[in-house]
Amino acid sequence: AQETVSMQVNAKADKDKISRFIYGHFAEHLGRCIYDGFYLEDSTMNVPKQGRIRMDIVSALKTINIPLLRWPGGCFADRYHWSDGIGPKDKRPLRINSTWGMVPEDNSFGTDEFLQLCNLLNCEPYIAGNVGTGTPQQMSDWIEYLNFGGKSALADMRRANGHADPYKVAFWGVGNESWGCGGDMTPEYYADLYKRYAAFCLNYPGAPLKKIMSGANADDYNWTEVSMKNVRPNQMWGYSMHYYTIVNNWQHKGSATNFNEEEYFKGLKSCLHIEDLINKHSAIMDKYDPQKKVSLCVDEWGIWTDPEPGTNGAFLYQQNSLRDALIAASSLNIFNKHCDRIRMANLAQTVNVLQALVLTQKEKMVLTPTYYIFDLYKYHQDATLLPVSFFSPDYKYGEESIPAVNASASKDSNGVIHITLVNIDPKNKITINTSFNGAAFKTAEGQVLTSANFTDINTFDNPNKVKPAAFSDFKKNGNELSINLPPMSATLITLK
Numbered sequence: 112a113q114e115t116v117s118m119q120v121n122a123k124a125d126k127d128k129i130s131r132f133i134y135g136h137f138a139e140h141l142g143r144c145i146y147d148g149f150y151l152e153d154s155t156m157n158v159p160k161q162g163r164i165r166m167d168i169v170s171a172l173k174t175i176n177i178p179l180l181r182w183p184g185g186c187f188a189d190r191y192h193w194s195d196g197i198g199p200k201d202k203r204p205l206r207i208n209s210t211w212g213m214v215p216e217d218n219s220f221g222t223d224e225f226l227q228l229c230n231l232l233n234c235e236p237y238i239a240g241n242v243g244t245g246t247p248q249q250m251s252d253w254i255e256y257l258n259f260g261g262k263s264a265l266a267d268m269r270r271a272n273g274h275a276d277p278y279k280v281a282f283w284g285v286g287n288e289s290w291g292c293g294g295d296m297t298p299e300y301y302a303d304l305y306k307r308y309a310a311f312c313l314n315y316p317g318a319p320l321k322k323i324m325s326g327a328n329a330d331d332y333n334w335t336e337v338s339m340k341n342v343r344p345n346q347m348w349g350y351s352m353h354y355y356t357i358v359n360n361w362q363h364k365g366s367a368t369n370f371n372e373e374e375y376f377k378g379l380k381s382c383l384h385i386e387d388l389i390n391k392h393s394a395i396m397d398k399y400d401p402q403k404k405v406s407l408c409v410d411e412w413g414i415w416t417d418p419e420p421g422t423n424g425a426f427l428y429q430q431n432s433l434r435d436a437l438i439a440a441s442s443l444n445i446f447n448k449h450c451d452r453i454r455m456a457n458l459a460q461t462v463n464v465l466q467a468l469v470l471t472q473k474e475k476m477v478l479t480p481t482y483y484i485f486d487l488y489k490y491h492q493d494a495t496l497l498p499v500s501f502f503s504p505d506y507k508y509g510e511e512s513i514p515a516v517n518a519s520a521s522k523d524s525n526g527v528i529h530i531t532l533v534n535i536d537p538k539n540k541i542t543i544n545t546s547f548n549g550a551a552f553k554t555a556e557g558q559v560l561t562s563a564n565f566t567d568i569n570t571f572d573n574p575n576k577v578k579p580a581a582f583s584d585f586k587k588n589g590n591e592l593s594i595n596l597p598p599m600s601a602t603l604i605t606l607k
């Protein structure tokens with residue numbers, strides 16, 4: 112069966128910009144994300160490197176224009192003491208990563224190494240400060256170390272550690288998941304703590320902070336209500352929300368590679384549920400912040416499956432399939448659509464952890480299907496949102512159904528229009544007849560990410576199985592396009 116959908120793109124719209132920070136990423140001291148991921152444990156390993164930073168990973172992430180990287184956690188952030196991770200490495204204390212697997216944390220990757228990594232990536236750093244076990248004094252000192260350009264003991268310490276100029280870190284998280292691993296707090300208690308800590312997070316000359324409040328877990332609307340009621344919009348730049356796609360349940364999440372159509376359907380259904388959460392959290396935010404000054408930051412999202420068999424369960428290492436790429440593509444379409452409120456999102460977690468973009472095995476590196484979604488979608492970064500309207504056909508499984516198609520469109524500063532379209536249906540092609548209100552274009556080009564099976568993955572032995580390919584199954588008729596979306600696909604159309 113082949114369904115046909117009429118889609119209208121409002122190419123005259125110029126109200127909302129898709130912040131590039133929606134395309135952000137997250138790197139925690141967890142499993143093999145930092146150590147044996149971004150940062151070599153064996154500095155003699157034969158890979159491109161700068162110091163111990165893996166440059167093959169850096170260059171892959173630069174290709175997708177990574178705009179922002181969040182660090183050091185996650186849950187790890189609320190047990191992390193920044194002063195452990197600066198200065199000569201042989202003087203840094205050996206700690207235990209008590210959050211993730213009780214493994215040694217030698218602190219060889221600390222603040223200066225993270226900022227060096229961001230500099231190499233040409234991206235903005237986003238640091239999550241410690242509210243759980245740290246004091247306001249420690250948080251305040253960390254910011255002075257980073258951002259103060261004048262003379263002070265802490266700024267001089269930064270200079271002695273090799274960085275004369277202030278780093279001008281802007282994005283600053285005041286705690287992480289304060290409702291859970293960050294301290295198991297009530298929203299009332301955390302709102303007060305937020306204000307206390309935030310009061311001592313100073314804006315140094317030329318380095319204003321964008322403070323981000325630790326927000327709700329998934330559908331905890333009371334957390335948002337209490338936070339927005341107690342903290343004024345001018346006391347925060349952003350308010351976070353975390354949501355993970357879970358196929359079955361938190362105890363038995365399901366395999367990353369070995370799943371059937373029922374689990375494929377459930378994964379996509381769980382992913383699309385994020386739009387309901389965004390609508391409801393946004394409505395509460397609108398009540399207290401009708402001008403939408405506070406950004407909603409989905410600073411952790413992605414699919415969380417069972418770890419790969421044979422790996423350390425605390426390391427959260429999972430493979431990444433075509434299904435996961437469609438989850439990323441659909442999520443990004445949703446974030447784009449809500450860019451009037453969502454101005455940051457961070458996929459969890461860049462390398463070797465959860466829905467990673469990059470997997471490594473000794474000197475080998477593989478780019479996952481999810482990586483290629485960020486490559487296809489990078490054109491939306493900082494472009495103007497062009498609202499799209501259409502009625503999606505259903506993808507039915509058993510008694511249930513979800514919309515088969517999702518899409519978003521934007522216009523960049525050169526007037527080039529990009530449309531990203533997802534067809535979740537695993538069996539049926541869907542034809543999209545697209546008309547544009549207010550745009551004329553001469554050429555149309557396409558790229559598509561798809562594969563024969565939704566379980567298809569890229570492995571170290573077969574790294575190019577799921578990769579974008581040129582796409583030409585569309586017809587241009589004046590300023591209208593008829594596009595045939597293959598089953599299980601994410602498609603980029605570029606109009607000039």
Ligand code: AHR
Pocket residue numbers: 139184185186187287288411459460465
């Ligand atoms: O991303 C893994 C963990 O998930 C993070 O540390 C935490 O914030 C969330 O619960």
